[in-house]
Amino acid sequence: MADLKAQFEQAVADSKKLSEKPDNMTLLKIYALYKQASAGDVEGKRPGFTDMVGRAKFDAWAELKGKTGDEAMQEYVDLIESLK
Incomplete structure (x- = not known):
């Protein structure tokens, strides 16, 4: 468990130093996995129609509902490793 947490924290640091910026769908996946791992299932209301970015982030995170933090x-560690 502690090993996975250390790998996760290293992957978060590595994600800020990627040589190329990932495409938007990959960025959403990175965001959603990070939020699910660090905060659990999404809560609150879905952002309104005018907040397209917020809405996309909310939807990406909501798709992971029920996935454990571990x-x-x-998945976050594996995704960042595949982008290096």
């Missing part, structure tokens, strides 16, 4: 951390 599962999300592992």
Whole structure:
């Protein structure tokens, strides 16, 4: 468990140093996995129609509902590793 947390924190640091910026769909996946791993299931209301970015982020995070923090951390680590 502590090892996974350390890997996750390293992946978060690595995500800020990627040589190329990922495409928007990949960025949404990174965001959603990070939020699921660090905060759990999405809560609150879906942003309004005029907030398209907020709405996309909310929807991406909501798709991961029910995924455990450890599962999300592992997927996040794997995704960042694949982008290096």
